[in-house]
Every structure is written in C-alpha cells, then in structure tokens.
Amino acid sequence: MQHYTQPEDTAWTEVAPGNSRAVLSHRPEMMLVAFRFEEGAIGALHSHPHTQVSYVAEGAFDVTVDGVTTRLARGSSFIVAPNLVHGVVALEPGLLIDTFTPRRDDFL
Template sequence: MPYYSLPENIVWTEVAPGNHRAVLSERPELMLVAFRFDKGAVGALHSHPHTQVSYVAEGNFDVTVDGVTSHLGPGSSFIVAPDLVHGVVALTDGLLIDTFTPRRDDFLMSPS
C-alpha cells in the first residue's frame, strides 16, 4: 500500500458542474479527499453512513449540516456525524479537504 500521494499522480473526477473530486490517500478505515469548487457550484444535500470532517483550504462556502447553515472561510472546519444531511454552496472558487471514516468505497469506483 502506498504511503505517499504525489500531486502528479492525483486524478480529478468531475462529480457535478463546477465540482471536482480527487482521492488523495486511503485505507479501509480512513480516506482523505480533495473537492475543488468553482464559484456558484453546489455540493448537493446528501447523507452517508460515514463520519466526515472537512477543512476549508481555500475560498468561502455556505455549509449546511442538519438544517443549520453557516458561512465558512479558509481555516474553518466542520464535522458531520453519520447519516446527517449536509451540503455546500461555493461562494467563491474554493477547495475542501475531507476525511471519511470508514473509507468511501463508492469514491474508488470508476466513473461510468
């Protein structure tokens, strides 16, 4: 299993208009993922059985978790318990760094 993830090996996948995802590192019990958003792009409201912690590396977002929306900028973070409905709207171009436990196996599947 590789210990390192190098920028030249990262594969970005478009998951919605203006929203791209890259799996940076993963093991069955933990995953690190980057999400790049264009201004105005939406990470639609959704839920999943994983615990998620997200760090705002760049940009500004309206983040909704369990019906509560907050404006978050660089250096902010948020946590989502399993099965809570959550989503984001990019107010500017931005980058979120997300961790998931356990790993999101659906992110490892090839796009169809």
C-alpha cells in the same frame, strides 16, 4: 499499500458542474479527499453512513449540516456525524479537504 501521493499522480473526477474530487490517500478505515469548487458550484444535500471532517483550504462556503447553514472561510472546518444531511455552496472558487471514516468505497 501506498504511503505517499504526489500531485502529478492525483486524478480529478468531475462529480457535478463546477465540482471535482480527487482521492488523495486511503485505507479501509479512513480516506482523505480533495473537493475543488468553482464559484457558485453546489455540493448537493446528501447523507452517508461515514463520519466526515472537512477543512476549508481555500475559498468560502455556505455549509449546511442537519438543517443549519453557516458561512465558513479558509481555515475553518466542520464535522458531520453519520447519516446527517449536509451540503455546501461555493461563494467563490474553493477547495475542501475531507476525511471520511470508514473509507468511502464508492469513491474508488
């Protein structure tokens, strides 16, 4: 099991125009992922069976969870229960740090 991740060891994957992700750490029961967004980039509405907690590390986003949209900026966070539809729009360049439980095996 890997206990530490260094920035130089982090692989970024483009997931949509202006949006990339890096899996930072994971175990079967939990995963930490960074999502980088260019201004105007969209994290399309979607759902999954995982609980998700997201922290806005940089930037500002319009975040939609279960049909309700809220503007969140650096230092804010949000939580998404399993199977709720959610997505984001980056209002400026930004970084979200997401935790998923259980791990999102589709990201590996």
